[in-house]
């Protein structure tokens with residue numbers, strides 16, 4: 001499984017755009033960050049600090065200034081993402097987004113997990129809890145029932161988790177922290193962030209916690225209802 005992020009989607013767009021330069025462009029493509037035309041000389045444009053793409057000179061300057069004061073422009077506000085260009089490019093795998101397309105499950109029936117008195121949505125099959133100890137991730141699994149999970153579903157959960165932790169964004173707690181500041185939904189706690197995804201059978205909620213010596217990542221897997229699948233195909 002390949003998981004897409006705003007970065008990988010922008011990089012796919014740039015792979016197309018950069019073909020206009022040979023090495024100069026007669027009709028330069030638009031800056032993915034602000035929407036103004038890039039300079040027709042590729043080398044005059046700037047390399048983004050957040051994705052392997054070229055952005056215009058002004059955006060290069062703006063990124064540097066914002067980086068210096070910690071005021072990162074969220075990647076979903078980049079022109080190419082906010083205007084919805086080519087969003088179906090990432091159809092080859094789930095995408096991590098700040099938009100929760102399944103908020104209805106939190107208003108529906110709830111259930112307690114074994115050994116845990118907190119209420120979870122009734123469709124929650126399992127969640128993982130991981131911490132980064134300075135060298136690697138350690139993960140424990142918490143199941144919503146004593147029933148064994150169907151092998152097909154277990155495999156999907158394993159593939160998602162493995163692909164997630166292999167993203168360069170999850171290499172260390174520092175890279176995850178930087179990723180959260182530009183890519184994830186902030187919460188009322190400035191060290192906690194949300195992201196959402198969907199796979200064939202699951203809705204997935206990621207809670208990322210950037211504090212050291214704490215649990216740093218929770219992945220909640222909610223089984224989609226058959227009716228939800230129909231909605232997905234529209």
Ligand SMILES: [Zn+2]
Nearest residue numbers: 031034056059
């Ligand atoms: Zn720009």
